Amino acid sequence: MTAAPPTVDLPLLPLGRGVDLRSERGVECPGDLPSASDPDLVARALAAKEALGDRVFVLGHHYQRDEVIRFADVTGDSFKLAREAAARPEAEYIVFCGVHFMAESADILTSPAQKVVLPDLAAGCSMADMARLPQVEDAWAALEAAGIAQDVVPVTYMNSSADIKAFCGRNGGAVCTSSNAEVALEWAFQQGQKVLFLPDQHLGRNTAVLKMGLSLDDCVVWDPHRPGGGLTEQQLRDATMILWKGHCSVHGRFSPDTVDDLRATIPGVQVLVHPECRHEVVLKADLVGSTEFIINTIEAAPAGSAWAVGTELNLVKRLAAEHPDKRIVFLDKTVCYCSTMNRIDLPHFVWAMENLVEGVVVNQIEVDPETEKWAKVALDRMLALPGKTSKD
């Protein structure tokens, strides 16, 4: 066996502190934020939006707070928002109410003249931080050493930094989202015999096993914190899916026990979860799909039906408020928001928008040209996939 290449162990930064350009977490918001208790915040946001008119387009991910999502011109899951960003060449500014990797993707998919703004640069994603480019390059070197790199197609979940997307673009791979992971994997297995799936092991495993007919034994997990990923060359050669050891800290909380408890207490409850949940949770659910799929399913459900929803709490609470004729509960006993999605609040939104009115672009997200070139290759491969998504 060839000696395993060294792994790179990068310290995680506390939220919003310090500067680490390789981190999704970014830096603290510069400038004077309006006070959160300012009673005029809503009026100020409305006035800024009106002043900017068609020059600004506001995108809002479904996990955003109510106070922010109300100002979005379009709401969506990460796939829909990527498409919407690409379809707005007339907007001078794209204000992205979501997280850093989404704003990076919007920058890649928009023209150089358009400016993408993330109202709080500390809105990163802990899952995206779990795959760093040097770590992924180490893993690829191990695949080369095992003599299989030429058979492996790298596929990265949208929830990854632009340099990981660029890595996939350079190495014949693509991006996927939770809306199109199945069709992306079908495409990948037409290009090669194996897939390296980054960074969410759960989306990769759930899609491979529940949609593609692979078995759990076909999957191995590459742990970037262990020498050689914690795998032998033989295990790498035998595997069909090489899953990266990353996960979402929000969706990772849902447990199969809670599914059992809710089924015992709410008669006829249907369990609807996001594919970032652990495999054992998804196995116990009735339906699994992206945030857009979850919304469409609840909208189409009959009055009187009962749902336990396993996704971010802002969205679940909004669904419950919008559908008082249905019983909608959160699939966890404790409150759990995505802390980084929640970084975008009304003061940051007002601050970003008012600066744009003054002609000052704050918190612009700009991907460097070389990374952008290859990340766009991977994103364009995703956007060119046949239109089958988990909504169909």
Ligand code: 13P
């Ligand atoms: P989707 O929007 O693709 O469903 O992803 C959920 C998520 O975790 C976004 O960060």
Ligand code: SF4
């Ligand atoms: Fe990242 Fe999970 Fe938050 Fe999405 S919900 S931004 S995957 S931590």
